[in-house]
Every structure is written in structure tokens, then in C-alpha cells.
Amino acid sequence: MSEVWTVLKILQWTEGYLGDKGIEGGRLDAQLLLAKVLGLDRVGLYLQFDRPLESAELAAFREMVRRRARREPLQYILEKAEFWSLPLRVSPAVLVPRADTEVLVEEALRVGSGAETILDVGTGSGAIALALASELPRARVEGIDLSSEALAIAQENARQHQLHERVVFCRGDLRALPQGPWGLIVSNPPYIPAAEIGALMPEVRDYEPRLALDGGPDGLDAYRLLASQATGSLAPGGWLVVEVGIGQAQAVSELFLQSGLSNIFTRSDYAGVVRVVGGKKQ
Ligand SMILES: C[S@@+](CC[C@H](N)C(=O)[O-])C[C@H]1O[C@@H](n2cnc3c(N)ncnc32)[C@H](O)[C@@H]1O
Known part of the structure; x- marks a missing residue:
């Protein structure tokens, strides 16, 4: 049986993974990337910590994390910044x-x-x-x-x-x-x-x-x-x-x-x- 990835579990995993790649602030990056994939804001994520991710959501998120791990700026992946x-x-x-x-x-x-x-x-x-x-x-x-x-x-x-x-x-x-x-x-x-x-x-x-x-x-x-x-x-x-x-x-x-x-x-x-x-x- 394939592993179930909940919102909380994938956030914890991603924070560690990005940290291993030398990226500071990996927790926030993980939250913002996952929020984009799920069409939520960060508060919405907190309210759905136990939600299991569908395979298409997981694939889209993994691709974004891969880009961030290669040190692409978060804002280019999110396609937005605030000024x-x-x-x-x-x-x-x-x-x-x-x-x-x-x-x-x-x-x-x-x-x-x-x-x-x-x-x-x-x-x-x-x-x-x-x-x-x-x-x-x-x-x-x-x-x-x-x-x-x-x-x-x-x-x-x-x-x-x-x-x-x-x-x-x-x-x-x-x-x-x-x-x-x-x-x-x-x-x-x-x-x-x-x-x-x-x-x-x-x-x-x-x-x-x-x-x-x-x-x-x-x-x-x-x-x-x-x-x-x-x-x-x-x-x-x-x-x-x-x-x-x-x-x-x-x-x-x-x-x-x-x-x-x-x-x-x-x-x-x-x-x-x-x-x-x-x-x-x-
Ligand atoms: C440091 S960025 C600043 C971008 C934006 N103003 C900001 O503060 O976020 C410098 C900008 O100058 C542009 N640039 C570079 N050489 C230029 C030139 N000779 N004439 C006009 N714009 C130029 C670049 O394309 C870039 O968009």
C-alpha cells in the first residue's frame, strides 16, 4: 500500500529536506509552496493539517520543492512577490x-x-x-x-x-x-x-x-x-x-x-x- 502524505507530514519532511540543501527558512517556503498547490492561504493549511494529499497534488508539490532545492528563488516558483x-x-x-x-x-x-x-x-x-x-x-x-x-x-x-x-x-x-x-x-x-x-x-x-x-x-x-x-x-x-x-x-x-x-x-x-x-x- 502506498504511503499516505498528509499536509502536516509533507510540511515536516520538506522543511528537513530544504534544510539539508542549505536553505534557511525552509518551513515557510514549504508552507507557501503547498498553499499554492492546494489553492489555500497559510491559515487554510493549518486548518487542514490532517488532509491527505491526492497524487496529482503531491506530484505538483514535489516538482516545486525540487526547483526550490536547486536554489531557484521562491518568488519565481510562486510567480509573485509583494512590494x-x-x-x-x-x-x-x-x-x-x-x-x-x-x-x-x-x-x-x-x-x-x-x-x-x-x-x-x-x-x-x-x-x-x-x-x-x-x-x-x-x-x-x-x-x-x-x-x-x-x-x-x-x-x-x-x-x-x-x-x-x-x-x-x-x-x-x-x-x-x-x-x-x-x-x-x-x-x-x-x-x-x-x-x-x-x-x-x-x-x-x-x-x-x-x-x-x-x-x-x-x-x-x-x-x-x-x-x-x-x-x-x-x-x-x-x-x-x-x-x-x-x-x-x-x-x-x-x-x-x-x-x-x-x-x-x-x-x-x-x-x-x-x-x-x-x-x-x-
Ligand atoms: C536592480 S534591477 C531593479 C528592478 C526594479 N526597479 C526593482 O527595484 O525591483 C535593475 C533593472 O535595470 C534594468 N537595466 C539594466 N541596464 C539598463 C539600461 N542600460 N537601461 C535601462 N534599464 C536597464 C534591468 O533590466 C533591471 O530591470
Whole structure:
């Protein structure tokens, strides 16, 4: 007779299995994957701990666990992530939006809440553009990205949140920013020094788009390009606000100063890492 796998039993087994594969937080991953297979939320799972799984459910779950064990990011398997309390569709064409990036949104709202035109450079899933649009009902937002696949995901997310009339996504290159003047330019650009990509955790190194990570030899390529175009693209009194990697804030602040921006500020994330640099066009 074949073994009966209940919800509780398969969760316990999966937590141990993912732990053996070096994955921390395997219990939560197992719960979220099983909840997706069964069409439940996590509370629903708790209420059905003794439920035996059907063979099709077991097969679908095992395939997802196999993917996670190969270190594919959980969000790609679930096909969703949450950012600024907005559920977003994600795929391997986009960076998984990070909680740290919400600090960039907080700072953009602090200095740029009066902006009526906002540009999000390297928009990916559209996370930052959509978060800002959801908070600023008078603003028109444009998100640009080099990746057409990413733009398709961003557009889907805009429609899902009924923001598609105020947020447009266009193919564009940060080497030639779209004509302004913009009241606010935000960006979480690629900023990992190229030689350091190989040492990143497998979820990032092996699955997230290299285009979203590679910041050139010292990680600062995108900041040089953004800073050099900022005063030409911003409206008077407009702000450029960017996310930076660990240890990059000083160099980026200097680039902003050299480009003629003023009122330079930095902001740390909730782990104490300086994560955001901003500057204003007088
Ligand atoms: C670090 S990801 C940020 C994605 C999203 N804004 C977020 O915070 O989750 C950087 C994004 O920049 C895009 N990108 C890379 N090079 C670019 C370029 N030259 N012009 C425009 N976008 C670019 C990538 O495709 C990727 O979507």
C-alpha cells in the first residue's frame, strides 16, 4: 500500500529536506509552496493539517520543492512577490523586488511628493513606479527598462492594480534618458561590481537576470550615467533618488555633487546599511 502524505507530514519532511540543501527558512517556503498547490492561504493549511494529499497534488508539490532545492528563488516558483503591500507578478525576466528598496520609495515620497512627472529608470517588475503611483494620485509615472520581457511583466502589474492609465512602461536605456523635465527621477540600477557576481548566493547568481545585477567594473557605471544626465533631465527643484549597494554611498554622493546636484542626502535601511542617495537640481 502506498504511503499516505498528509499536509502536516509533507510540511515536516520538506522543511528537513530544504534544510539539508542549505536553505534557511525552509518551513515557510514549504508552507507557501503547498498553499499554492492546494489553492489555500497559510491559515487554510493549518486548518487542514490532517488532509491527505491526492497524487496529482503531491506530484505538483514535489516538482516545486525540487526547483526550490536547486536554489531557484521562491518568488519565481510562486510567480509573485509583494512590494509596498502590492502583490506583484514576477518571472525570471525581472529582479525579485526587495524589502530594502521600500526605503527608496519612502525617501522619494519624502522629497518628491509634489512631483507630477516621475521617471523610474530600470523599472523591472514596475515595483517602484507602481508604489509611487499608488501613493501619489496626481503623478504621471514612466518606467523604462532595456528588457522587453521585464516591461511586459510591469505592464501586467500596472493593469492588475488599475494604475495603467497613470503609469506607462517603455523600452528605454539609461544611457539616454527620456526627455523631461522630470519632477522626480528614481532608480534602483544594476550595481554589483562585475567580478563579485560569481560570489553571490545561488538564488541571485544563477537565476536573477544578469542585466539587473551587473554594474560594470566597480558597480558604479549606472550612477555615472544617471548623474551626468540629471541636471539636463530634471525640472528646477526636481530630485534624483537612487538605491545604492553596500559601501557605495560616498562615491555616489560625490558623483551627484560633481554633476551639479545639491542638498545631497543619504538614508540607511532597517539593517543600518546606507541604501539611498538623493540630490536636488536647484
Ligand atoms: C536592480 S534591477 C531593479 C528592478 C526594479 N526597479 C526593482 O527595484 O525591483 C535593475 C533593472 O535595470 C534594468 N537595466 C539594466 N541596464 C539598463 C539600461 N542600460 N537601461 C535601462 N534599464 C536597464 C534591468 O533590466 C533591471 O530591470
